[in-house]
Amino acid sequence: MACKGHIMKTSRRKFLRFAGAAVAAPAFSNVARAQTYPTRPITMIVPGVAGGPADTVGRVLAERMRTSLGQPIIIENITGAEGNIATTRATRAKPDGYTIDLGLQANHVLNGALYSLQYDLLDDFTPISLLVSVPEVLYARNTLPAKDLEELITWLKVNSNTASAGTASAAVRLITVLFQKKTGTRFALVPYRGGAPAIQDLAAGQIDLLFAPTDGLSLVRAGTIKAYAVTSEKRLGIAPDIPTLAEMGLPALSFYSWLGLFAPKGTPKEVIGKLNATTVQALADPTVRSRLADLGWEIFPRERQTAEALGALVKADAEKWWPIIKELGIKAE
Numbered sequence: 001m002a003c004k005g006h007i008m009k010t011s012r013r014k015f016l017r018f019a020g021a022a023v024a025a026p027a028f029s030n031v032a033r034a035q036t037y038p039t040r041p042i043t044m045i046v047p048g049v050a051g052g053p054a055d056t057v058g059r060v061l062a063e064r065m066r067t068s069l070g071q072p073i074i075i076e077n078i079t080g081a082e083g084n085i086a087t088t089r090a091t092r093a094k095p096d097g098y099t100i101d102l103g104l105q106a107n108h109v110l111n112g113a114l115y116s117l118q119y120d121l122l123d124d125f126t127p128i129s130l131l132v133s134v135p136e137v138l139y140a141r142n143t144l145p146a147k148d149l150e151e152l153i154t155w156l157k158v159n160s161n162t163a164s165a166g167t168a169s170a171a172v173r174l175i176t177v178l179f180q181k182k183t184g185t186r187f188a189l190v191p192y193r194g195g196a197p198a199i200q201d202l203a204a205g206q207i208d209l210l211f212a213p214t215d216g217l218s219l220v221r222a223g224t225i226k227a228y229a230v231t232s233e234k235r236l237g238i239a240p241d242i243p244t245l246a247e248m249g250l251p252a253l254s255f256y257s258w259l260g261l262f263a264p265k266g267t268p269k270e271v272i273g274k275l276n277a278t279t280v281q282a283l284a285d286p287t288v289r290s291r292l293a294d295l296g297w298e299i300f301p302r303e304r305q306t307a308e309a310l311g312a313l314v315k316a317d318a319e320k321w322w323p324i325i326k327e328l329g330i331k332a333e
Contacts, residue, residue: 043073047078088119149229175231227242283302
C-alpha cells in the first residue's frame with residue numbers, strides 16, 4: 001500500500017509539473033520570440049509615392065532603425081483610395097511584427113468619416129509610437145495680387161466664380177472646406193491624386209490656392225509661389241515670417257497632420273515593445289532629428305512617443321473631426 005501511495009504521489013507531482021510547464025510555455029515562447037525578433041527583414045507600408053513627404057520620413061526612420069534591429073526595413077509604397085489600399089494591406093498582414101504601417105492622420109482617422117471601410121480604424125491596428133507632426137501652409141500662385149490674408153479673403157469673395165484651390169488628400173480637403181466656412185468664401189475645389197502634381201499646377205498658375213505641408217516652402221523662398229499663413233498654433237521656426245491663421249483671427253483653423261507607426265491587430269506586446277524602443281532610439285538620433293527638422297516635421301516629445309499616446313490621439317481626432325467632416329458635407333473623391 002505504501003508503495004502504491006508513493007507511486008500516486010509521484011504521478012501527481014509529475015502531472016502538476018507538466019501542467020505548470022504547459023501554462024508557462026506560452027509566456028516563455030513570447031519572451032523568447034521578443035528576444036530573437038527580428039530574424040528577417042521587416043516591411044514598412046507607406047501610403048504614398050516614393051519621394052513624397054511620408055515616404056521620406058519612413059526612409060529616414062527605417063535606415064536608423066535598421067542599425068538597432070539588425071535587419072533591413074523594406075519600404076513598400078502603396079497608393080490609391082487616399083491611403084485606404086495601404087491600410088487594407090496592413091490589416092491583412094500576419095500580426096508577427098514583420099509588417100508595420102506608417103500611418104497618417106488622413107488614412108488612420110479622417111477616412112473613417114469619408115469611406116465605408118472593411119476594417120475598423122479604431123480597433124484593427126495596434127499602435128507602436130507617435131512620430132512627427134506637420135502643419136499645413138496656405139500657398140498661392142505667385143501672381144495672385146493679394147498682399148496678405150485679409151486681402152486674400154477679399155479677393156476670393158470678389159472672384160468666387162473663377163477662383164480655385166487644389167485638394168490632394170482628405171486632410172487638405174477638410175482644412176480647405178473649413179477655411180471656406182470660417183471666412184465666408186466660395187471657390188472651386190480641384191482634386192489631385194497627390195501633393196506633387198497639385199503644387200506643380202499652383203506654380204504654373206493653373207490653380208490659385210493650395211493647403212500643403214511645409215516642403216513647399218522651398219518654392220516660396222525661390223519666389224515661385226507665395227505663402228499667406230500656416231495652420232500651426234505658433235509660427236514655424238523654419239518660416240517665422242509667415243503668420244498663423246490663429247493670430248489672424250481664425251483659431252478654428254489650427255490644424256496639423258501627423259505620422260505614427262502601427263502594426264496589425266494581434267501583434268505580440270513584446271514585439272510592439274521592441275519596435276517602440278527602436279523607434280524612440282531613432283527619433284533621438286541627432287542626424288534623424290536634423291533631417292526631419294529640415295523637412296518641417298516636428299518630432300513629438302519623448303513622453304508622447306508611446307503606443308498609448310498614439311492610440312489616444314487616434315481616438316481624440318476621430319471624436320473631433322468625424323462630426324465636422326459630416327457637418328461640412330465633405331465627401332470621398
